[in-house]
Amino acid sequence: MISVRGLQKHYRVHKRAPGLKAAAMSLFRRQYTEVAAVGGISFEIAAGERVGFLGPNGAGKTTTLKVLSGLLHPTSGHVSVDGHEPRKREDAFLKKIMLVLGQKQQLIWDLPPHETFELNRAIYEVPRAQYEHTIGELTALLEIRDLVNRPTRQLSLGERMKCELCAALIHNPKVLFLDEPTIGLDVSMQTTIRRFVKDYNERYGATLILTSHYMDDVAALCPRVIVIDKGRISFDGKLEDLVRRIRPDKRVVLRLGGPVAAEALNAIGTVVRHEVGEAVLQVGQGDVSRTVAHALSVLPVKDLTVEDAPLEEVMRELFEQGRATASGGSGAGSGPSTTNGQEPPA
Numbered sequence: 225m226i227s228v229r230g231l232q233k234h235y236r237v238h239k240r241a242p243g244l245k246a247a248a249m250s251l252f253r254r255q256y257t258e259v260a261a262v263g264g265i266s267f268e269i270a271a272g273e274r275v276g277f278l279g280p281n282g283a284g285k286t287t288t289l290k291v292l293s294g295l296l297h298p299t300s301g302h303v304s305v306d307g308h309e310p311r312k313r314e315d316a317f318l319k320k321i322m323l324v325l326g327q328k329q330q331l332i333w334d335l336p337p338h339e340t341f342e343l344n345r346a347i348y349e350v351p352r353a354q355y356e357h358t359i360g361e362l363t364a365l366l367e368i369r370d371l372v373n374r375p376t377r378q379l380s381l382g383e384r385m386k387c388e389l390c391a392a393l394i395h396n397p398k399v400l401f402l403d404e405p406t407i408g409l410d411v412s413m414q415t416t417i418r419r420f421v422k423d424y425n426e427r428y429g430a431t432l433i434l435t436s437h438y439m440d441d442v443a444a445l446c447p448r449v450i451v452i453d454k455g456r457i458s459f460d461g462k463l464e465d466l467v468r469r470i471r472p473d474k475r476v477v478l479r480l481g482g483p484v485a486a487e488a489l490n491a492i493g494t495v496v497r498h499e500v501g502e503a504v505l506q507v508g509q510g511d512v513s514r515t516v517a518h519a520l521s522v523l524p525v526k527d528l529t530v531e532d533a534p535l536e537e538v539m540r541e542l543f544e545q546g547r548a549t550a551s552g553g554s555g556a557g558s559g560p561s562t563t564n565g566q567e568p569p570a
């Protein structure tokens with residue numbers, strides 16, 4: 225469905241020294257420098273897959289999504305989305321995709337969302353009957369029926385994002401590019417958006433690429449993740465394999481029925497957190513059953529769970545490894561390896 229081979233995207237940026245004199249000089253002699261936002265990445269995504277595109281700020285995620293949706297032309301490499309070359313922006317291609325940028329909106333600010341929906345209906349040439357059916361379904365699923373006739377500027381951020389999604393889905397796209405769709409939303413609205421996106425994917429077999437800094441989005445939606453750092457892929461595979469590779473240790477979460485001395489916990493495992501009624505221990509994968517048995521025998525345990533390390537920590541560690549490798553700190557082989565499709569460094 226989506227095929228990316230050796231994609232590079234460089235931006236040409238105007239460079240000038242600080243100060244008024246340099247500003248005046250730059251009017252006559254402009255100097256440019258190249259920013260390599262994406263440095264030769266390759267991956268394949270099958271129809272119906274949900275893939276998380278993760279990376280630190282400035283890694284190249286948005287740039288890649290913009291290339292995939294045809295907003296930017298690649299500097300080099302080959303990109304194909306359902307048989308189309310996105311840069312050509314053919315009508316047939318545009319009718320298959322949608323791009324939602326959480327930081328930008330397509331809704332017309334002074335008009336009700338309903339007017340944008342109508343506009344998109346006309347742009348995408350959606351037959352009236354199909355439009356009415358889709359709008360009925362989407363507004364019900366997103367619970368926005370009562371909002372769509374109010375001016376957009378009067379809506380809350382979360383309400384606007386739900387209307388943005390509705391506007392972007394009117395033509396029933398097969399490929400969804402979602403860039404930070406839950407940014408700035410409260411926890412319950414994030415959950416609503418996630419549930420909706422998953423439901424849409426399952427209902428229509430749509431393919432999804434999502435970028436998000438909220439790891440809950442990724443955990444809930446994306447069985448597969450592609451990690452990009454400084455324009456290069458550092459991991460492509462199952463989310464659970466990434467977690468296991470970066471943080472093979474487990475967390476034993478103990479709910480306690482009475483006070484426990486710090487020494488008693490230290491004797492069992494590495495204490496990550498200890499507060500009234502709860503303690504969290506970090507233990508090696510092979511030590512889980514021994515630790516659990518030990519804890520149950522010597523501590524007033526009411527309940528316990530065994531969990532993976534939080535995804536936020538996994539990602540932080542992964543990006544720190546990437547930085548250390550880039551600065552020569554930890555040397556070759558210490559960072560995460562790529563499981564699929566990385567171009568060799570130039």
Ligand SMILES: Nc1ncnc2c1ncn2[C@@H]1O[C@H](COP(=O)(O)OP(=O)(O)OP(=O)(O)O)[C@@H](O)[C@H]1O
Nearest residue numbers: 235237259261279280281282283284285286287288
């Ligand atoms: N229009 C542009 N002109 C010049 N440089 C750009 C432009 N857009 C992005 N960049 C640079 O390209 C690099 C990748 O940016 P991009 O927006 O793709 O990153 P990102 O992974 O989406 O980051 P974030 O998580 O912060 O949104 C960054 O160094 C950024 O400064």
